[in-house]
Amino acid sequence: MGAEVKIWNPTEVAEQARKDYASPILPSHLTIDPSLSLPQMKPLVLNLCKDMFKAWSNLDDSCFDVEKISGGITNLLLKVSVKQDNGVGDIITIRLYGPNTEYIIDRQRELQAIKYVTAAGFGATWLGIFGNGMVQSFINAHTLSPSDLREPKLAAKIAKQLRNFHLVEIPASKEPQLWNDIWKFFEKASVLEFDDSKMKKTYETISFKEIHDEIVELKGLCDKLKSPVIFAHNDLLSGNIMINYEEDKLYFIDYEYASYNFRGYDVGNHFAEYAGFECDYNLYYPNMNEQYHFFRHYLQPDRPDEVSEKDLDTLYAEANAFSLASHVLWALWGLIQAKMSPIDFDYLGYFFLRYNEYKRIKEKNFSLVRSYLSRMQE
Template structure:
């Protein structure tokens, strides 16, 4: 269980990337405080661009236009346009990592994924790294919303792209990381102390013995499902997908949690995100909606020819591993409640995810047990 936090060394990683990856990866030791106001951040972003890209080092600051694209609950995304001779020559994206995120995110694992996924044509092209973030090419597309991913046409497109994503080969260990990550989060989450007395009082109502027993039970049962191990995104919420409407092209972005994992988990984790950050699980896809997704995932070219047996298998996998999704992100929420300075109620998020796990536990486990019993009786 658990692992030590690795030291983040952008130059060291960039040098390794140059050996492993076809494109030149630029690097800088500079860091930028993501909590700064945007006016104070802009000149630092320009300085960073000049430090990373030699061809821009002598440009006047007026050549750079910096815009905030989005600010999620772990990252800040910025767009930088570089204008020379009255035309925009280049546009890049800068992703600033949130403070203390290295406590829960393995940046070495992330960048291993980024370089190969980028080479395989997924997401943005990786251009460089710096003290607390990375630089990528700009994707001309808009971010999806939770209501978007429920739409039948978009759901089918996501399923087909996910199938393609799951066929990417990433060098190194192909051990599924789900239970390693859950236990790592469990160890960190179970020994927290909050400065705020009310938060501490709420935290002390949590039974980590109950959570631990639930993890052990779920792992024991789900192992019997033999869900295929594939390279997974592991965080396929609406904000990590973009679409270019004119080209009708879908992009998966943000590979902070990507790793080899169980097929059922990656799909279940995506379905759980239909609920959005508000965790309205009335929006979780029903069986018909799930089958629509499965058909386009299993057989994109002939979705209506998918067998009932294959649909049932994926349905059971998905609706067992959704419990693991709730446990993983509930524990993540506890850690973030302690570590993150971002204005988001992570402690409440823990209870939303954990309470949904408890509500669905009996039904989901019974589904898996019934399915496995059917195999034994054949």
């Protein structure tokens, strides 16, 4: 069905991690079906914990408590609390990858980033990998909702944290991955075959020639902005941001799509996520004042009021140009997921929400960027 799919092999990944990081990465071949109910899943989770962590191998099953943290549209998170005879308690997080996600997610790229990103204090510590997921330390924090992103104090914290995230150095290719990823998704999305007659009929209404031409035109415009290349999260939706209010500490989690990329894309993609999965952009895409508030705290967190108008205009043009790329990329992602994912979510409908929004705001955003580029040439 098009491009070749890499097979996820936890042992090979762990061995490569040892070479790259000289770290005791714990591999296991065990797998857990994320579609199971929690009672069905629990014995498998206990076997996994005992297999990966030798200190727990002889503990009675009653020492383990397993609960679901969240079930998104890609992964399932489990919280495992462990009590030992000496009274010591441990808590870990098990992240189960959604079925077939290796078709769209480069797990090698993700794991290459985790060591350095977590060392910089942005998320949970990576503890090990298994047949269809990874184990991390537990973060005692509250996951944000889309409406939280609009709150000015939180927006300022996120902006400052994003600036710090963009300063992380990863020993990987510094080539921005945006257009590579978009074309990869395009190639896979354009050759899908649906068994469901209704989905097939809807899929056949999509013009991939139109999408191809839109990508070419959009890339041409974005290239003119020369947005700085930084290490980007690339998926900074509310569910990937956590905060501990007591410690006043913000975390960015889940680096499945992290790579070197354009600054404007990471910011513009974050703004597009203000609308959540419902995608009501009329109500929930940040206006210019809200964007400028974010930019000030991103560009100069210690002196936000001293940011120049030129720098604000530059980032405004970047973010709104690359937000269009965000719509195209996640629209194509939705098509692939509609075919590959068993999760109960209207991925096909999500394609139309994102792509229709791209078409709705295209001329406005193109005009904004062209006006900016014209002013810069004067």
